[in-house]
Amino acid sequence: MDKSLSNKRIAIVGAGAIGCYYGAFFTKAGFDTELIARGAHLKAMQETGKLVFKSRIHGDSVIPVKASGGLTGEYDVIIFAVKSQDTEAVCADAAKHLRKDGYAVSFQNGVENPAILEKHFGKNRVLAASLYIGVWIESPGVLNHTAFGNITFGAFSEESKTVEPYFAEILSKSSLEFNAAKSMKYILWKKLIWNIAYNPLSALLESTCGKMAKDPEVFALMVKMVKETLEAARMEGVEVPEEEWMPLIAHKDSLDDYKTSMLIDIQKNRQPEIDGILLPVISRLEAAGKGAPYCETVYRSLRFKYGRIFVYTPRVAADVIVRNGGSVLLVERKYEPKGWAIPGGFVEYGEKTEDAAVRELMEETGIKAESVTLLGIYSDPARDKRGHVASAVYYTESDAEPVAGDDAKTAKFFPMNALPADLAFDHAKILADYIKVKPV
Known part of the structure; x- marks a missing residue:
């Protein structure tokens, strides 16, 4: 050579x-x-x-x-x-x-x-x-x-x-x-342990790695899938001790926002490596008459959910700006991402976006809107760190007293020239756009 x-x-x-x-x-x-x-x-x-x-x-x-x-x-x-x-x-x-x-x-x-x-x-x-x-x-x-x-x-x-x-x-x-x-066989099976733990479930649950590892029930499922992988590896003469594989799959802060390759593929409507990651474990244990119930359940669930045509779209939300004279209603969020926000939430299946806006306003603040007007659609993929969310933003007027409910910690009106600094999502931009349409 x-x-x-x-x-x-x-x-x-x-x-x-x-x-x-x-x-x-x-x-x-x-x-x-x-x-x-x-x-x-x-x-x-x-x-x-x-x-x-x-x-x-x-x-x-x-x-x-x-x-x-x-x-x-x-x-x-x-x-x-x-x-x-x-x-x-x-x-x-x-x-x-x-x-x-x-x-x-x-x-x-x-x-x-x-x-x-x-x-x-x-x-x-x-x-x-x-x-x-x-x-x-x-x-x-x-x-x-x-x-x-x-x-x-x-x-x-x-x-x-x-x-x-x-x-x-x-x-x-x-x-x-x-x-x-x-031994590359040892290295590849060890890498498969991480892939088995995170890749299929992240795609099925549409979740980042850190969020799964922090959840006790999901992590327990990850461990069961890994144990099936370890058994399949032994059939190839590869033994990975627990002191090596457990730290490999344990939660790390760097994984909190990490998306697996399988989840990214599905989000981009590409064929993920479902077979390449899961079938080596399933086929080896089935051939030995043992079965791989946890890996097989996740495998069949992925196949059923996505089939061979992967359609993955942004989630849809609806928000509503409520004005009272020179003030605007904001809610303080209980959950991440925290901060002050325009009332709103996710659209339910079979629900119109304008109906979702009215419902979310009632659930979060107790205010009933008789009608809402569309301001615009906000769909920047980076606007919500939890994932791609497109929001239909409406506006209305009300002098009712808000009462915080649902996932709102507090609800109150702020003067539009004195808004809080910690506005969530892209709501500072949305409110700036609103003021252009409806000046103070």
Whole structure:
């Protein structure tokens, strides 16, 4: 195998957020790197020839990149970052594009992808990697890196150990943090433990990781799913002790707002890796006549809820501005996000937004509105830190005395020129818009 690094040609198949992150480092190191992508992200990179790289760790930069919709010619290294359900198909095509002395690397979730690569490329030239990274596509052609990026890699079978030093050199020259594993099977099953605990349930419950880990009942379910995973791992000769897996899934403050890849995929109407994460556990225990009731229940629930067409839309809320002369009614919220807010809440299924606004006003303040007028729709995805909520905002007038109820701690009128500083959500903007329409 050619030991020279200067002329290595690298392809990253499935160059979404993860593939583009590492591809950027390879490119900056001088490797001839090709990002195999698709959709609007591919189009943006092809039109500009660049990837906008944002990172609170490495700083912001603009990196010239080579992006393509498919493999062309031959490569020394082909890195796979596709979803598990696509591995077989892309490997079949990629087999004719890997040089005879080249090797393939799996940058994927799950424990079964490296074996699929071995089937197509041979046991003597397949490496596997486990990645710990927070990164996402902010918009087409724009990458946002928020955390980590270190790589644990190694041979999936003994036959490919001779390949390890060559990839280590590439990572080293690219200034990437990495370490070589003695057993990638152990590393991949350990990573699957975290994925089993968080990924499927976050998608089913539409929740961030920290919120689930803090809930005793949900955490107990996570532990039961992990124990089924540990049993399946033992069938592969992998034993992960409790002192290693329990801290791995325990609550950490950094997880409070962390969304799993499966939840992000569903929110973006993409096919998540349900099969790749859950089926390795379910199939192994079923084959042994033991079953995996907790993993299987979550798996079947996800399949029923989402099927093969994933429709995930923002939640809809309705708020109502109540004016009394030169004052406006605000409620002090009992729950997060706290602060003073315009009365309102979520629209119930089968309910008109204007009816929801009237109902929420009554529940939170005891004020009955005879009629409301639409101010506008506020739908910035960042307006509510709990998730994407679009709100229909109405206005009315009333001189009734408010009485706090429901999830309102306090309800009172404030002069519109002396509003509290801690207004929740985007309600400062909403009230400013209202004053333009209905000046004091």
